[in-house]
Amino acid sequence: MPHALAGRPVLRMNGAGNEILVLDLRGAALSVSPQEARAIATQAGLAYDQLMVIHDPRERSADAALTIYNVDGSLSAACGNGTRCAAFALARAEGAPAVVFETDAGRVASWREEEFYFRVDMGRPRLAWREIPLARDVGDLADVALDPPVPGAPARFSAVGMGNPHAVFFVADAEGVDLLGLGPKIERHPLFPERVNVSFAEMRARDDILLRVFERGVGPTKACGSAACATLVAAAQTGRAERRARVRLPGGDLTIEWRDDDHVHMSGPVALEFETTLAARTFEGLAA
Numbered sequence: 507m508p509h510a511l512a513g514r515p516v517l518r519m520n521g522a523g524n525e526i527l528v529l530d531l532r533g534a535a536l537s538v539s540p541q542e543a544r545a546i547a548t549q550a551g552l553a554y555d556q557l558m559v560i561h562d563p564r565e566r567s568a569d570a571a572l573t574i575y576n577v578d579g580s581l582s583a584a585c586g587n588g589t590r591c592a593a594f595a596l597a598r599a600e601g602a603p604a605v606v607f608e609t610d611a612g613r614v615a616s617w618r619e620e621e622f623y624f625r626v627d628m629g630r631p632r633l634a635w636r637e638i639p640l641a642r643d644v645g646d647l648a649d650v651a652l653d654p655p656v657p658g659a660p661a662r663f664s665a666v667g668m669g670n671p672h673a674v675f676f677v678a679d680a681e682g683v684d685l686l687g688l689g690p691k692i693e694r695h696p697l698f699p700e701r702v703n704v705s706f707a708e709m710r711a712r713d714d715i716l717l718r719v720f721e722r723g724v725g726p727t728k729a730c731g732s733a734a735c736a737t738l739v740a741a742a743q744t745g746r747a748e749r750r751a752r753v754r755l756p757g758g759d760l761t762i763e764w765r766d767d768d769h770v771h772m773s774g775p776v777a778l779e780f781e782t783t784l785a786a787r788t789f790e791g792l793a794a
């Protein structure tokens with residue numbers, strides 16, 4: 507009995523270099539387990555940062571629902587680059603230039619600005635400690651002590667939720683940060699009960715930010731959209747930036763805007779690298 511996911515088409519994409527797989531399960535009463543999500547990453551050429559699974563929406567007013575997996579099999583409620591890639595997939599499949607997704611972080615709209623350039627409305631930043639979440643009330647979320655301290659890490663950071671948790675450290679030299687050394691220690695710091703995405707931001711100008719990210723459940727990535735949103739919000743809150751900036755990541759640039767309606771919008775490139783199908787042997791040893 508072949509596995510239910512065997513033979514399913516997947517799109518191998520990237521959003522500003524963030525490695526994304528898009529799996530459209532609409533019309534199929536199927537879901538993906540953490541074990542299956544991890545197994546998919548082992549298939550030749552399919553290693554990803556996030557897997558975006560598209561399902562039928564629960565409510566007719568939405569076009570689809572999204573379930574978002576990190577490569578370690580953990581779930582994330584938000585993925586800006588991946589959402590843009592999923593919007594591209596729907597635009598490609600149905601010509602829909604704009605879509606509304608149901609996600610674990612609420613409804614998220616995304617629309618095409620150019621054929622390979624999409625915008626996503628990531629909704630409002632979460633600026634209450636329980637919503638990020640943090641383990642305790644730390645007072646001013648824009649200026650939090652990393653307590654207990656992590657040797658070699660900056661002493662203070664800004665905490666912002668975008669449906670997923672972010673810790674933003676402002677540094678003089680983002681490219682000089684020991685991302686692999688500090689990232690895992692901060693990702694699993696006791697202040698973050700659901701772990702955290704770790705960003706190091708260098709203000710090149712008030713509208714120009716250099717960003718390096720160690721992602722929760724992944725590690726260093728070439729881009730992280732929700733981290734770019736969290737960083738712009740933190741920079742604006744701390745007087746470092748206006749409410750719109752270019753965020754430069756290793757894989758590409760994103761434009762982030764924290765609008766007057768409190769919604770954060772992100773615009774950036776998407777790329778379709780190739781299309782393939784999930785192989786039966788990918789799921790060997792897993793329940794069919």
Ligand SMILES: N[C@H](CCC[C@H](N)C(=O)O)C(=O)O
Pocket residue numbers: 524555556576581582583584585586587588670671703721722723724727729730731732733
């Ligand atoms: N790369 C994604 C973020 C994934 C966040 C995930 N690492 C988590 O929150 O667990 C983005 O473009 O927003």
